[in-house]
Amino acid sequence: MATLLNSNMAALKTESQTRIRLAKLSDARQMALLSRLEIEDGLGWSWTPDRIRAEIRASTSVVLAAVEGRRLTGFALMRIESASAHLCLLAVAKGWRRRGLARRLLITLSQLCQGRRCTQIRLEVRRSNLEARALYRASGFRLVASIPGYYENKEAAAVMALDLPHVLGRENQPVAPAFCA
Secondary structure, eight states: HHHHHHHHHHHBTTTOOEEEEEEOOHHHHHHHHHHHHHHHHSSOOSSSHHHHHHHOOOOTTTEEEEETTTTTEEEEEEEETTTEEEEEEEEEOGGTSSSHHHHHHHHHHHHHHHHTOOOOOEEEEEETTTHHHHHHHTTOEEEEEEEEEEETTTEEEEEEEETTTOOTTTTOOOOOGGGOO
């Protein structure tokens, strides 16, 4: 599957030449640091390099890396459990935001989910992260719940869900790309 994914992903480049591929174990340190800076700011460090390496190895996880040259510009980490998926992490480095990279990561994940017969993607996001919540809303996610104190009893989480087969950016088209089979 990795070979098929990488060959199909080669066509998914932005004008800045950022490409999306399956994460490698060697990406874990950069992903953990980006998570620490962009997601876990003000919290304890939960998503350490070892924890991310474990997710890359797990058959129930999909970890994508967005790279430009050798630099990690963003990533997404999702667990797939039967008919549903849980988006655990999605981060884009500050210098690469507002270029459609987060949306491309979400599109790729939703296509992978549909290839695995998932019917929904769920996630938690800080209630105060208005930029991320707007991205998810614009991508078809809806608010389904709020969890007070979810982030170390410091901040509430907004729980959001995307019902599939809605594929971001590809409505009314075949949903399962070749690399999902």
